[in-house]
Structures are given as C-alpha cells and as structure tokens.
Amino acid sequence: MKIIKVLAGGVTVLVVIGVFGLVGRWDWGRGWALIGLLITSRIISVPYLWRKNPELMKRRGQFGEGTKPWDIVVLVPFGPTFLAIPIVAALDIRYGWSAMSLWLWPVGAVLYAGFVGMITWSMAVNPFFEKTVRIQRDRNHQVIESGPYGIVRHPGYTATLFGLILAMPLLLGSWWAFIPAMLATLCLIVRTALEDRTLQQELSGYDTYTRKVRYRLIPGLW
Template sequence: MGAGAKLIPKLLVQLAVLLPVIALFLFGGAGTWRWPSAWAYMTLFAALSIAVSLWLAVIDPALLAERMKSPVQPDQEVWDRYFLGGVMVVYFGWLALMAVDARRMAWSHVPLWAQVAGALLIVASYAGIAWVFRTNSFAAPVIKIQAERHQSVVSNGPYAFVRHPMYAFGIWQFVGGPLMLGSWWGLALTPLIIGALSFRTLGEERMLRTELAGYEDYARRVRWRYAPGIW
C-alpha cells in the first residue's frame, strides 16, 4: 500500500467527524432538516473535499499528511494556535447565523441564479486551491517553517502573481457559501472574515521574511498579496 493510500482511512474518519458538526450548526440553526440549499451545500463541500484529498493522496501524499495534522502543533507560531481556535468558533457561528437568516427566520431572499453562482464560486475556489497544492508542497494549514521537509520559497504557478494565492482562492468560498445557502447576512460578514485572513497573512509574512531564506527577495519581486493591483 502506497503512502497516499494509507492516509485515506484517516481522511474519511476526519470527514465523518466534521460533516455532522457542520450539519448540527446548519440544521440546528434552521430548526428543520427540510432545507434543500443546505443539503446541496454539504454535498458539494463533501464531494470537493474528498476529490481534492484523494487527488493529493496520489500526487503529493506528504502534503496531504501535513494538512491532516492537528491544528495545534509544537513548532507552530503560538499566536496562530489562538487564531485558528477563534476561526473555528467564528466559522460555526457563521453557519448558524446563515441558517437562522435563510431558513428559520427567512429574512433573506436570494434568487436562484445567485445561489447557482455561489456554488460555482465554491467549485472555482477548490480548483484554485488545487492549483496551489500542485505548485506548493509546503502549503500547510498552520503557520510554521517545515524545516524537516526542507521548505523553500515557491515562486511559480499562482505564486508568480500573488504571494498568498491560497487565501485569495479561499475567500471565494466565503462569498459563494452565503450565496448558495441564501443568506445576505452571511455575505455581509464576509468583509470581516477577509479582515481576519489579512491579519493572519501579515503575521505569516513577518515569520517568512525572518525565517525563510529567499522570501524577502521574492516579496520584492511579487508585490501583491491577494490580488494584483489591489493588495
């Protein structure tokens, strides 16, 4: 059995734990199981997560193994442990808010075309993140230097255009998710989420500039963090 194949059982267990938690906040907030948009959202989330993870198991099992590690690690930046803990609380609260808004109280009325557009944004986000994974084998979910894997600066693929393409592509999910679920209130919180990601980005850059050889020169060549001409 190859290295990637050995990771698949653990991957499936992690998803089997995560999906019911997401369902709890979505359907609990909605107050009903009869919410087609939430079922469609969860199905799309599960399908794309499994597809990208199985693909990674084939092309880069070392990266998949890195991404499946605990969100709290000994060599992780200390502040990032607290940040990720806060992110999980905010994320599940965001799901519950969208459920209350779109289903329980029916405050928002998002047209079908916008919900379809939201689903397409989520697919595009996963495709972009897959491009990042294909390019950067050091794309860990926590902020740290992977000395044991001989981490080096990556400057090709999407990194030739922006310094943090994973965040840039990930933002599309925070736009697509509320649209797909039909929550204008969820979409209204997206700028706050982007602000939190920007804070993490600046902290990550401080570490990379001081601890990763060659990153300072790379940052001078590639000026933009998320979007050329914007930031």
C-alpha cells in the same frame, strides 16, 4: 491521527445536523446543495492530491514543531466566525430575516469551484502547504514560485476568501451570513499579513520573491 480524523468527522456530522435543526426542516434545498458541493469537491481533489503530493497530505493534520504562537491566537477566533456563517444562514432561513435571489446561487457555485481549483493547485505545487504557520527547517523549507504562486504570494488564502468564506452566504441564500463572513475575512487578512511578515524575516529568498510577486492576496490591490 486516526482518532483526530474520526473526531473531526463526528464534529462535521454534528454541525450539519445542528444547522438543519436550526432551519427547522430537512427539505432545505440550498443546504443539501452545499453538502453535495463539499462531497463532490473532496471526491475530485483528495485522490488527486494523494497522488500528486502524498507527503503533504500525511502532514496536513499535524501541528509541526515551531508553529508560531500568534497563529494559534488568530485561528481561535477564525474557527467560530467561520462556523457562524452556516449557523446565521440557518437562522435567517428559519425566521425570514432576509431574502436572497436564487440567481446568486450559481455565482456562489462558480466561486466555490474556483476555490477548489485554486486550493488544489496550490497544494499540488507546494509541499510546504501545512495547516499552521512555521518555518519548516526540518523539511528544508524553500520559496515556491511556480503555479498560482506566480500570481499572488498566498493563493490558498485568496481561494479561501473568495471561494469559501464569501461564497458560502451566496450558496446558502443569506445576506445576514455576510456578517460572520466579514469577521472571518478579517481574521484571514490578519493571518496573511503576519505570515507574510514571518516569511520575509525568516525564510531565505522570500524577500526577493516579494519583489517578483508584489501582491499577497489580490492582484493589483494587496
């Protein structure tokens, strides 16, 4: 697991260098601001989650037994489309394809702050918040109804959709970046639908829970 974390860190560094390389300069303020937000959020959330839910944090980098094959299929296109958001934004900035007003940056920052708060809250109350979709029979998997799970059934996905995928183009100042963001959104919606169906079919008590909390991602809509 340490090797995987080191490799993941190395990939992150390469992505950052590559994105700034595509912009063609190192004085890209919005790029540095996003990096600052990412670092700050981890400094705040990670130590808290290690105190609140250490077992979950240990398991977050693992692929548990029983991971659904369709989940891997959905994650394959999600990764590239998500990574394409900063890449397209960088190219947009370099070649001036679009111009986004600076006043939209605070909107993106507020959305991102909401993402950090919601995802941290979700992980704090849900010990089964693993990276892949599976019924965790080895851990006595149960339905979680507290915290944000009393609002929507998949609050982690809600936070990711609005506070990360759709906020990133605003933070980077690129209208064109919404194209890969929409593709990543589609992948996330498909995954939400498939996961929710799996939980209804295989997790005891989840069907009853869906009658209490009606919406998957967006209250009043879906």
